[in-house]
Amino acid sequence: MDRFLAATEKETEKYTIMTAKDLQTAKLQARAQIDAEYGDMESVGMKRKAIDPLEGHAKRPHIEGLPDDEEIEIDEKVFFSLNYDRFNVVFRNDVIVDYATERINRTAGEIVKGFFQHGKDKIKDTKEDESPSATPIHIANVVSNDIVTRGDIVLPSDPLEPSKRPSLQDVVKAYIILLKTDPSGFIKSKDDRGANQYAVNFEKLRISMKRRLIEGLVRERYGVATCRILRILIEKGKLDELQVQKLAMLPSKDTREKLALLKTKGFVEIQEIPRSADRAPGRCFHLWYVPVEKCFEELLMDCYRAIINLSQRKAYELKTRKRLLDKLNRKDVKENPELLSGAEREELKNTEKLVERLEVSKARIDTMVMILRDF
Numbered sequence: 001m002d003r004f005l006a007a008t009e010k011e012t013e014k015y016t017i018m019t020a021k022d023l024q025t026a027k028l029q030a031r032a033q034i035d036a037e038y039g040d041m042e043s044v045g046m047k048r049k050a051i052d053p054l055e056g057h058a059k060r061p062h063i064e065g066l067p068d069d070e071e072i073e074i075d076e077k078v079f080f081s082l083n084y085d086r087f088n089v090v091f092r093n094d095v096i097v098d099y100a101t102e103r104i105n106r107t108a109g110e111i112v113k114g115f116f117q118h119g120k121d122k123i124k125d126t127k128e129d130e131s132p133s134a135t136p137i138h139i140a141n142v143v144s145n146d147i148v149t150r151g152d153i154v155l156p157s158d159p160l161e162p163s164k165r166p167s168l169q170d171v172v173k174a175y176i177i178l179l180k181t182d183p184s185g186f187i188k189s190k191d192d193r194g195a196n197q198y199a200v201n202f203e204k205l206r207i208s209m210k211r212r213l214i215e216g217l218v219r220e221r222y223g224v225a226t227c228r229i230l231r232i233l234i235e236k237g238k239l240d241e242l243q244v245q246k247l248a249m250l251p252s253k254d255t256r257e258k259l260a261l262l263k264t265k266g267f268v269e270i271q272e273i274p275r276s277a278d279r280a281p282g283r284c285f286h287l288w289y290v291p292v293e294k295c296f297e298e299l300l301m302d303c304y305r306a307i308i309n310l311s312q313r314k315a316y317e318l319k320t321r322k323r324l325l326d327k328l329n330r331k332d333v334k335e336n337p338e339l340l341s342g343a344e345r346e347e348l349k350n351t352e353k354l355v356e357r358l359e360v361s362k363a364r365i366d367t368m369v370m371i372l373r374d375f
Contacts, residue, residue: 131200238287
C-alpha cells in the first residue's frame with residue numbers, strides 16, 4: 001500500500017490541474033508500475049506446475065511472493081545465483097539492531113528493526129546513506145504490541161487524564177526521538193518527505209560503529225584512561241597537550257605517557273604549527289590529533305592478519321592430530337566408534353573444542369571486517 005501511494009503521488013506530480021479522470025489514470029499507471037517492478041521480483045524462474053487431479057496435494061513450504069494455493073516448479077532454462085548484496089544488507093541490519101539493543105535496550109533494537117522491515121524491499125545495498133523513510137504509524141504497525149506494557153521508558157502523563165496509559169504510537173514516537181538524539185545517530189528526520197518522517201542514518205552509523213571498534217581495542221589493550229584521551233581527540237579535533245590534560249582530568253605525566261603510547265602504536269599523530277618564519281621546534285605549537293581513516297585501515301589490516309593466523313593455527317592443530325583423524329575416517333571406526341580408546345576419545349573432544357573456539361574467533365573478526373570494509 002505504501003508503494004502504491006508513493007507511486008500515485010509521483011504520477012500526480014505530472015499534472016498541473018487534475019480532473020477525476022486524470023486521477024484515475026494516474027492510479028492505474030501507478031498500479032501498473034508497482035506490479036511491473038515488484039510483482040514478479042520473487043517469482044522469476046518459477047512456473048506453474050501441472051497438477052494431477054488424482055494425486056493428493058503434498059505439503060510444501062510457503063514462497064514469499066507466490067499464492068499459497070499455487071503449485072510451482074523451477075524453470076530449468078533459468079540460471080540462479082546468490083545475491084551477495086542482499087546477504088550483506090541482512091548482516092548489516094542485524095549488527096545495527098544488536099548495537100541499538102546493547103546501547104539502549106531491547107525495545108530500541110525492535111524499533112530499528114521495524115524500520116528495516118518497513119523498507120526491506122527498497123534497501124538494495126550497504127552503500128546507501130539512509131533507509132527508506134517511515135512514520136511512527138508505519139513502525140507501530142510492524143512492531144509487537146507488548147512494548148507498551150514493558151515500562152522501559154517513562155512518558156509524561158496526560159494532564160487531563162493522568163491515569164491514561166500511553167498508546168503504542170506514543171511509545172514508538174518516544175523511542176524514535178530517543179534514537180534520534182543518541183550520539184550514535186541511529187535515526188534522523190526526513191522533513192523533506194513531510195511531517196513525522198524518519199529514517200535510519202546509515203551515514204553516521206558507519207562512523208559510530210567503526211569508532212566503537214577502535215575505542216574497544218584501545219580500552220582492552222591500553223586501559224580506560226588511554227581510551228578516554230583517544231575519544232577526546234576524536235570528538236574535539238586537534239588539541240595541545242595541556243588541553244588534553246584538562247579534558248581528560250589526568251596528571252601531566254600520565255597524559256604525556258599515554259599520548260606517547262598512542263603515537264607509538266599509530267593511533268595519534270602530531271602537527272607542528274610554527275609561531276615564526278624559521279619554523280624552529282622551540283617556537284612551534286604541537287597539536288595532537290587522530291587520523292581516523294588511517295586507524296580504520298590499520299585495524300582492517302590487523303583483522304586480516306588475525307584471520308590468517310587463526311587459519312594457520314587450525315591447520316597446524318589438525319596436522320598434529322592427523323593420525324587420529326585418519327583413524328576416524330576408517331570405515332570400521334565410522335560404523336563402530338567403540339574402537340576408539342578412552343585417550344583417543346578425550347583427544348577428539350579437546351580437538352573439537354579447540355576448532356570450535358578458532359572458528360568462533362574467526363566469525364567475530366569477520367564481523368569486524370564487515371563493519372570496517374563493507375558498510
